[in-house]
Amino acid sequence: MSLTVDLNSDMGEGFGPWMSGDDEALLDIVTSANIACGMHAGDWDWMARTMARAARNGVGIGAHPGFADLQGFGRRKLSMPHESLANLVRYQVAAAEGMARATGAPMRHVKLHGALANMCAADREMSLACYRAVLSVAPDTTIMVLAGTEQERAVRELGCNAASEIFADRAYNDDATLVDRSLPGAVIHDAEAAATRVVEMVQAGAIITATGKTLPCRIDTVCLHSDTPEAVEMARAVRQRLEAANVTLTAFEGQPIA
Structure with a gap:
C-alpha cells in the first residue's frame, strides 16, 4: 500500500521589517503552511504576503493562532x-479566514502554536475550549493536532475533521508530548538525522520517542519549524527522503479521527 503524507511548516512569523525564516524557499518545498495571526508573531502584511505566495504555489493555507506574546514568541x-x-x-482564526478569502484561496486548517499547543496537548478541556472556538468561526475547517495527545x-470527542501531526525537528517524550525546549536534544538540528527519523515514523505509523519507545498513531502531516537555521x-x-521511500507528498484531506 502506498503512503501519502503532508509536509507543513509554521511561517509568516516576521513582524514589520523583521524577517523570521525563509518562507519563500520553504513554500517551494512544503505542501501546507501554518501562518501566524499577529499575536505570537506576524502582522497583517506578513499574513497577506505569505498567504498570497502559498496560494500561488498551491500550498494549503492554515491559521496558526497562539498566545498574545510577541516578546516571548508565544x-x-x-x-x-x-x-x-x-x-x-x-479573533485570530477570523482574521486568517478573511485574509485567505482575499487571496482567493480557502483557509483549509487551523493549528495551535507554541506554548498554547503544548498546554493543550496535556489538557483536553483546554483543547476543547480552543477547538470549539475555531469551529464557531470556521465550522468546516480541519484542525491539526499533535498525534497521540x-x-x-x-x-475525536468533537467529531470534526482533523489531521494528526508529527514533528521532524523535535524530540518526543514517552507520552507523545514534545520534550521541553529548555532540555538538551529537544530541538533536532541535523537535517539528515531528522529525515531518517521521519521516514521511520511514517513507515511505522508511529511516533518514535527519545527513549526509543514506539507509539502507534495516525500520521497525516509532518511539521518543521521555519525559525531554525537549518529549516x-x-x-x-x-x-x-520521503519521496525516495515512495511516500507521496500532498496536502492532507482532513477527516474525523476514529
Missing part, C-alpha cells in the same frame, strides 16, 4: 480563563 505558558482563551482563538482526544535544508532533506 513560547511562554500563560494562564487564561477558557472563555477569554476561546475569544483569543476566534489530549489534542487528538478532543477532536530549508531540513525541509529539502525530509521531502527527498
Whole structure:
C-alpha cells in the first residue's frame, strides 16, 4: 500500500521589517503552511504576503493562532480563563479566514502554536475550549493536532475533521508530548538525522520517542519549524527522503479521527 503524507511548516512569523525564516524557499518545498495571526508573531502584511505566495504555489493555507506574546514568541505558558482563551482563538482564526478569502484561496486548517499547543496537548478541556472556538468561526475547517495527545482526544470527542501531526525537528517524550525546549536534544538540528527519523515514523505509523519507545498513531502531516537555521535544508532533506521511500507528498484531506 502506498503512503501519502503532508509536509507543513509554521511561517509568516516576521513582524514589520523583521524577517523570521525563509518562507519563500520553504513554500517551494512544503505542501501546507501554518501562518501566524499577529499575536505570537506576524502582522497583517506578513499574513497577506505569505498567504498570497502559498496560494500561488498551491500550498494549503492554515491559521496558526497562539498566545498574545510577541516578546516571548508565544513560547511562554500563560494562564487564561477558557472563555477569554476561546475569544483569543476566534479573533485570530477570523482574521486568517478573511485574509485567505482575499487571496482567493480557502483557509483549509487551523493549528495551535507554541506554548498554547503544548498546554493543550496535556489538557483536553483546554483543547476543547480552543477547538470549539475555531469551529464557531470556521465550522468546516480541519484542525491539526499533535498525534497521540489530549489534542487528538478532543477532536475525536468533537467529531470534526482533523489531521494528526508529527514533528521532524523535535524530540518526543514517552507520552507523545514534545520534550521541553529548555532540555538538551529537544530541538533536532541535523537535517539528515531528522529525515531518517521521519521516514521511520511514517513507515511505522508511529511516533518514535527519545527513549526509543514506539507509539502507534495516525500520521497525516509532518511539521518543521521555519525559525531554525537549518529549516530549508531540513525541509529539502525530509521531502527527498520521503519521496525516495515512495511516500507521496500532498496536502492532507482532513477527516474525523476514529
